[in-house]
Amino acid sequence: MSRVYRALHIVIFRVGVLVFAILMLNILVSIAARYLDLPITNIDWVEETSRFLFIWLSFLGAALAVERSAHIRIDFFARLLPARARMVLEILVYLGMVVFAAVMTYEGALISMRAGDRSPVLLIPMSYAYLALPVGGAAIVLFALRILFGLVTRWAQGEGYVDASGQVEAE
Amino acid sequence: MGMILLGTMLLLFAMSIPVAFAVGLTSLVYMLASGNVPLPFLAQRMVAGVDSFPLLAIPFFLLAGELMSAGGITKRLVRFASALVGHITGGLANVVIVANMVMAGMSGSAVADASAAGAILTPPMLKSGYPPGFTAAVNASAATVGPIIPPSINFVIYGSLAEVSTGRLFAGGIIPGLIMGLYMMGVSYVIARRGQYPRSARASLRELGSATAGAIAPMLMPFTIMGGILGGVFTPTESAVVAAFYAMLLGFFYRELRVRDLPQVFAKVMVNSSVVLFITAVFAVGGWIVAFEKLPQMLTGLFGPIAKNPILVLVFINIIFLTLGCFMDALPLLIVVVPMFLPLVRGAGIDLIHFGVLITLNLMIGLLTPPVGMLMYICCRLANVGIEEFVKYAWPFIAALIVVLALISYFPQTVLFMPRLLMGTR
Numbered sequence: 210m211s212r213v214y215r216a217l218h219i220v221i222f223r224v225g226v227l228v229f230a231i232l233m234l235n236i237l238v239s240i241a242a243r244y245l246d247l248p249i250t251n252i253d254w255v256e257e258t259s260r261f262l263f264i265w266l267s268f269l270g271a272a273l274a275v276e277r278s279a280h281i282r283i284d285f286f287a288r289l290l291p292a293r294a295r296m297v298l299e300i301l302v303y304l305g306m307v308v309f310a311a312v313m314t315y316e317g318a319l320i321s322m323r324a325g326d327r328s329p330v331l332l333i334p335m336s337y338a339y340l341a342l343p344v345g346g347a348a349i350v351l352f353a354l355r356i357l358f359g360l361v362t363r364w365a366q367g368e369g370y371v372d373a374s375g376q377v378e379a380e
Numbered sequence: 381m382g383m384i385l386l387g388t389m390l391l392l393f394a395m396s397i398p399v400a401f402a403v404g405l406t407s408l409v410y411m412l413a414s415g416n417v418p419l420p421f422l423a424q425r426m427v428a429g430v431d432s433f434p435l436l437a438i439p440f441f442l443l444a445g446e447l448m449s450a451g452g453i454t455k456r457l458v459r460f461a462s463a464l465v466g467h468i469t470g471g472l473a474n475v476v477i478v479a480n481m482v483m484a485g486m487s488g489s490a491v492a493d494a495s496a497a498g499a500i501l502t503p504p505m506l507k508s509g510y511p512p513g514f515t516a517a518v519n520a521s522a523a524t525v526g527p528i529i530p531p532s533i534n535f536v537i538y539g540s541l542a543e544v545s546t547g548r549l550f551a552g553g554i555i556p557g558l559i560m561g562l563y564m565m566g567v568s569y570v571i572a573r574r575g576q577y578p579r580s581a582r583a584s585l586r587e588l589g590s591a592t593a594g595a596i597a598p599m600l601m602p603f604t605i606m607g608g609i610l611g612g613v614f615t616p617t618e619s620a621v622v623a624a625f626y627a628m629l630l631g632f633f634y635r636e637l638r639v640r641d642l643p644q645v646f647a648k649v650m651v652n653s654s655v656v657l658f659i660t661a662v663f664a665v666g667g668w669i670v671a672f673e674k675l676p677q678m679l680t681g682l683f684g685p686i687a688k689n690p691i692l693v694l695v696f697i698n699i700i701f702l703t704l705g706c707f708m709d710a711l712p713l714l715i716v717v718v719p720m721f722l723p724l725v726r727g728a729g730i731d732l733i734h735f736g737v738l739i740t741l742n743l744m745i746g747l748l749t750p751p752v753g754m755l756m757y758i759c760c761r762l763a764n765v766g767i768e769e770f771v772k773y774a775w776p777f778i779a780a781l782i783v784v785l786a787l788i789s790y791f792p793q794t795v796l797f798m799p800r801l802l803m804g805t806r
Contacts, residue, residue: 226646229439236436236621240614260431266439267430267661270654271400279651280398280658281709285752287396298395305397309404316423338431342423 214355218276221348225269232262253330261328264338268345275306276352292369296360299370303357310349317342381673385410389666399712400655404662410669422665429664430657433617434546437536438488439653440620444601444627445487446649449496450641451631453598457482458500460595463583465565471579472505473518473568480522481561482595484529485602486623488536490710490744492652494523494758502762508578513769514571520759520770521564521777524744528737529557531605531623534714536616537660538736541719545733546616547609551799552737556788560741563780571776597633601626610802659715667719676723683724693728694735694789697721698742702782705746709754713743733799734792738785745781748774 239255274280287298321339328335360370388409392402411417448454461479468474476497483493498519505515527534530550539546572579583591604626605619614622631637670676686692704713718739725735747755750767760770788794 222643222647225650226643229646229650230642232436233440233443233621233624236618237625240618240622256433259436260433263432263436264427264430266650267654267657270650271658271661273647274651274655274658277651279655280400281655281712282396282398283393283708283712283752284396285707286394302395302397305392305395305405306401309401309408312408312419312422313404313426316419317426320420320423339423339427342427 214351217348217351221269221272221276225266225273228262228265228269232259232266235259235262257328257330257333261333261338265341268341269348272345272348272352275310275349275356278356292371295370296364296368300357300360300364303353303360306353307350307357310346310353314343314346314350317346381410381414385669385673386675393708399709399716400659400662403659403666403716407662407665407669417669425665425668426661429661432540433615434536434540435657435660437531437546437617437620438533438656439649440617440624441488441531441533441536442492442653443646443649444620444623445483445489445492445496446645447624447627447631447637448483448487448598449492449499450637450645451627452634452636453486453627453630454479454483454496455500456591456594456634457598458497460591460599462580463588463591466580467582468569469577469579470565470568470572471577472501472508472510473514473572473577474565476501476505476518477522477525477561477564477568481525481529481557482599482602484526484557486531486598486605486627487526488531488533488620490523490526490747491754491758493526494520494755495762497523498759498762502759506763510577511575511769511773512763512765513773514575514577516756516759516763516765516770517774517777518564518568519762520748520753520755521774521781522561523755523759524741524747524781525557525560525564527740527744528553528560530554530602531616531620532740533656534710534740534743535736537656537711537714538718538740539616541715542722542732542736544736545803548733548799548803549736550606550609550616551802552733552795553740554798555794556737556741556784559787559794560781560784563784564777567776567780571773597630656711656715659712663715666716670720676720679720680724680727687724688728690728690730691790693724694730694738697725697739698785698789701739701742702745702749705743705753706749707752708746709752710743710747713746714739731792731796734788734795737795738789741781741785741788745778745785748778748781 235255235258287295290298317339321336321343324335324339326335327333385406389402389406392405411419458479461482462475465474465478479497480493483497487493502515502519506512530553532553535549536546539549601623605623608614608619609616680687683693704717747753750756750771756770760767
């Protein structure tokens with residue numbers, strides 16, 4: 210199982226970094242082209258590919274953020290709970306995330322299969338943009354499930370929630 | 381229905397479900413319950429929410445900030461600031477404020493600035509005998525100028541939400557940012573004088589010269605960014621890419637950045653920007669529903685007879701957001717709550733550029749106030765000090781920032797003068 214997750218992490222990480230780098234290069238080339246009078250001066254072309262890559266960057270990054278527990282949360286009230294109750298709440302939180310990401314994946318997959326329209330300049334099928342949604346969504350589901358699995362195991366063993374600061378809160 | 385929706389969202393927030401997922405689940409509940417919004421709409425709106433060229437500036441301004449600290453630029457700016465103001469009463473506190481103001485001209489994020497400058501300046505401050513609480517307070521407060529002095533990812537987001545020019549917002553932040561810096565230096569002067577805090581010896585002319593020489597190349601960046609945007613040479617998004625690229629080249633030139641460091645830096649920035657972008661994507665679903673349920677109009681109704689008085693509206697909005705800022709982070713507030721107030725603001729005849737700058741300052745103050753405040757957390761952790769100790773020293777800075785907020789709220793000219801001067805009256 211952990212090998213599957215390792216592979217998933219590597220794929221998302223590498224594709225994400227690659228998308229980011231190409232995005233940067235893409236815009237740099239377009240600026241250079243404008244001021245150095247290079248023959249590729251069609252700015253619409255750059256803007257369109259950039260937007261496609263940006264959509265991918267956003268959803269792949271969102272999946273990595275789930276893996277790193279980086280999404281912004283308001284944990285003011287949660288911190289007031291005793292460790293055992295906090296553990297149950299934490300399980301509910303991840304269940305909620307899985308539910309939303311699953312809907313996002315399913316609906317995203319439907320729309321990327323059905324969408325027949327193409328981008329105005331390059332005529333790239335819009336499906337390629339929409340595809341970021343089920344790919345990112347599925348990765349979120351998988352990463353969140355792994356964390357959820359860990360939480361449930363620890364809950365079943367009677368443990369309380371250990372806060373990010375690394376201190377076990379007293380029960 | 382609108383109230384039930386708001387209640388669901390607040391409940392999910394309180395449960396500590398990540399903001400983006402809480403907004404998404406609320407939208408989902410709404411779609412299933414009302415039955416008049418088809419589910420595929422969700423997917424379509426989420427993609428549309430980040431299908432935006434202006435928002436592309438966010439990852440690149442964050443990348444510029446990250447590369448500045450990885451490539452040794454921050455270090456050089458700090459050295460320059462200490463040669464410049466280290467000998468004035470307040471010593472290193474002045475250095476923190478000036479360094480943050482200079483960094484603000486290149487990076488777009490308060491949180492990134494606080495971790496970068498704080499990591500460099502906290503250890504020497506503690507070693508020279510500044511109280512840890514004061515050290516954390518001045519580092520956290522100084523970082524609030526980051527998103528006010530251009531460039532700023534907060535302005536990029538606000539610009540796209542309120543549909544106003546990001547360039548004008550950038551220009552509008554210049555004067556308020558300078559006022560903030562001066563006020564905070566005044567506060568640290570008074571505290572330092574009373575507490576007899578150490579100050580550094582005046583830098584020799586030679587040190588000042590070499591520190592300045594080291595800072596020249598990085599200091600060209602803010603002028604390139606603002607000059608490029610104002611002169612129409614490039615869009616804010618392109619300026620962000622140029623800034624990131626420039627920071628990368630400098631890092632290579634200083635031999636502090638290696639090509640093999642880049643994937644980790646890129647991945648970190650991707651995560652940090654996606655945290656914002658994912659909220660934006662999901663909110664594109666919720667935002668539509670909010671408009672559908674006429675929540676903003678309800679809010680205007682709530683203000684009743686004072687809804688036409690710009691001063692009173694701003695007083696109330698400032699109080700509401702300062703209060704919310706104690707419990708919520710700046711970016712979720714900006715993306716989720718600020719848009720609900722825009723019709724009210726527009727109706728009261730308040731300039732949207734003016735409002736954008738003052739609400740950003742308001743949200744930055746929220747990052748300093750307990751119990752929830754990102755800047756407070758970061759700087760307390762760096763100085764290894766508790767929140768009570770932080771608050772003891774931070775309140776004069778917070779008070780000063782609230783005075784500046786009142787000032788720029790009451791005098792729209794403080795914000796609007798620069799955009800009008802540099803970019804004409806629309």
